[in-house]
Amino acid sequence: MADIYALPEPINGEIFGHKLEDLEEALKLLTEADMKKLDELEKFAMFFKNARVNFGFTQLDVGHALGPRYGAEFSQTTISRFEACNLSFKNMCKLQPILEQWICETEKALLNGTSVGAIVELGTSRKSITDDEDSPMKR
């Protein structure tokens, strides 16, 4: 399941930045900040997926859309793993703000009347300027 929930990470000895060997100790040493962040990430991942789906974007759409605007392009794989929390704690932390920003800006754009198709095109390349596109909804 989710990496960040499967606490006893590799035996190389570090869990959330804390050195230790067994799960018991790991749970004790988790800081409030760690758990808060963990919870935040969990919530956000669900929120993100929900928003993405409701907006009508594919995991691939989002990954590509991130490129031009946030200087970081990702594949469908990464988006999928993020939504499922199948990433390392730090990786999740890194991606969260980026995706959060994307959600905000996308929501604005949609409210301003920009079509989903137009937004997607910005991520790919300049195709046609005709709006009113439909975005593939596959799961």
Add this chain to the structure above:
DNA sequence: ATGCATGAGCG
């Protein structure tokens, strides 16, 4: 959605 491969970063 996920196993496997790879390149980057680090010690």
Add this chain to the structure above:
DNA sequence: GCTCATGCATA
């Protein structure tokens, strides 16, 4: 070298 972040290929 090893770990980690990410992408590719896949049914």
